[in-house]
Amino acid sequence: MTKKTMTEAQFAETTKDLNVSPQTLEIAHGVLVLGKPQAHYAQELKLTAGAISQAVRRVWSAFQEQSAVPSGYERVTAILPAHQAFIVKKWEQAHKKNGILKMKMKTLANAIQKGGQGKTMTTCHLAFDGARRGLRVAVIDLDPQGNASYTLEAHACGLFASQMFDDSPDLVLSFFADRDNSGITLIHNDDRLANIEKLDLEDAATLLRTHVEALSQYFDVCLIDTPPFLSNVMASALLSADFVMSPVELEPYSLQGMEKMVAVIQNLREANPALQFLGMLPNRYNVKIPRHVENMAILREAYADLVMPFDIRQRDSIAEALGNQIPVWEIKKTAARDATKEICAMTQYVFEKMEVIQ
Template sequence: MKTLANAIQKGGQGKTFATCHLAFDGAARGLRVVVIDLDSQGNASYTLEPYDSGLNASQLFSDDENLVSSIFDGRDNSGISLIRKDFALANIEKMNGDVAAAALRMHISNLRKYFDICLIDTPPSISNLMASALFASDYVMSPVEAETYSIQGMQAMVAVIQNIRLRGNPNLKFIGMLPNRVNYRDERQLQNLAGMRAAFQDLVMPFDCRQRGSFAEAQGDQKPVWQIKKTAARVAAKEVRVMTQYVFEKMEIV
């Protein structure tokens, strides 16, 4: 099993969009996918609600070594399994950071018996939840809008990733920034995108996802964008498939 966190220190960038579509595409490829929703907003939990495993995300910070096996032993774990957001996640910020990270690492290690991919949706700020996710992950990617504040958030995220590598996860690989919700009619955004590519170079994925209503519609309908029956959605689906193929290749899954 390989683990990927979607993380950036700024809300509204498209982490949940990327997490859910990677899950949908992975399942369509016949992979067993588990999604952990650590974001208190719970958007991934809403979109993936039909795949709820019955396990709460806050339970992954306990010291119960048998927790994962008690849920996933003896069941069909094909397709998508959601470990949903719950209100007790707020209590994780009161834990010692090293203890929280060690607990999540243990449970994710135990998930390896049942799944091929683990995807983690993180909160939009550095916290025990985000840090624990990065300590437990093999890969991280960062959706980012072509806006000044978003780019500043990405600069902070690059520093966080370097710190996580130094503090205990030296093999954490950064897949890159996904330029997201790009409005090609907005000259300012295009200039920001060009500036982002110039500043971060190879850290930016060599494509983007544009601003499209089909993405929000798909997430609200709890389905991937390629199941939306509109012409615009077909164009959006092609963009998403480029992203998922790129990420899975970087993760050496396909």
């Protein structure tokens, strides 16, 4: 087996925008550039061999992806006829599976200051759809109701959401380095989340953001289900996220909650300017109810482009699917077909906006 090595220049170029911990960089640099054995770091840092191997593999994989060279080939510089250059460009495409774009993990929070709006429905179906596309999806359930944890119970990994606020710098590395992180991984809600409100917001947000950033070594997408009220937990999620979306029912109290949510997002952008609002998702829309039709018109007139260009209708099959801990497309009823189309339109739209699929 050829020994994995990198030059200082290659290491610097590969890691300049790589979202990994300083410890991972130290280990990978020592092994890949300086040629030190992995056992040296396992003994010095008191980490498992699997954790050391994972750190090296994280940087090496990034280097290979940047190089875009298929296995069995080497990078060379050459001037080729157009038809041959076309073939060479296909090599890079061979590294993409099911249209997935290989890049750093993207984090999406579902948030609105009103319960029962569809946050869990959205989070769970994004997780189910992401997994079937081949994405490694982490779901952090910060909602004290724990509905996402119920629906995704089969994917629980044993780590609890409150631990994402622990002052333990190697928490994620020690927990995920030696496990298979394919498919969906649920970080379950728990009662200790209530204790987060005793922390200063800055401290809580820093701890969560640090652990979320560490997850990027092992996952492609992180989905955060938030509590239905403004709190340290919700604010920390928004300060840790790249994107936020807000499902909203077409009822007066729901629209009031959405108005407050827009103000919260605008204020938190001062501390997290990278946060992008993907928009409001009209949910449980019933065209036969006049107030729904009227409120939909009010919503689109008031917020225009901030409202997603589609809606989810009021359909029992969606609630049935969540209760059965499966996605709606696994409900074997004719009535579920329209719901499936609407849900898949939503997931496609969100993943494209997040730029995790083509």
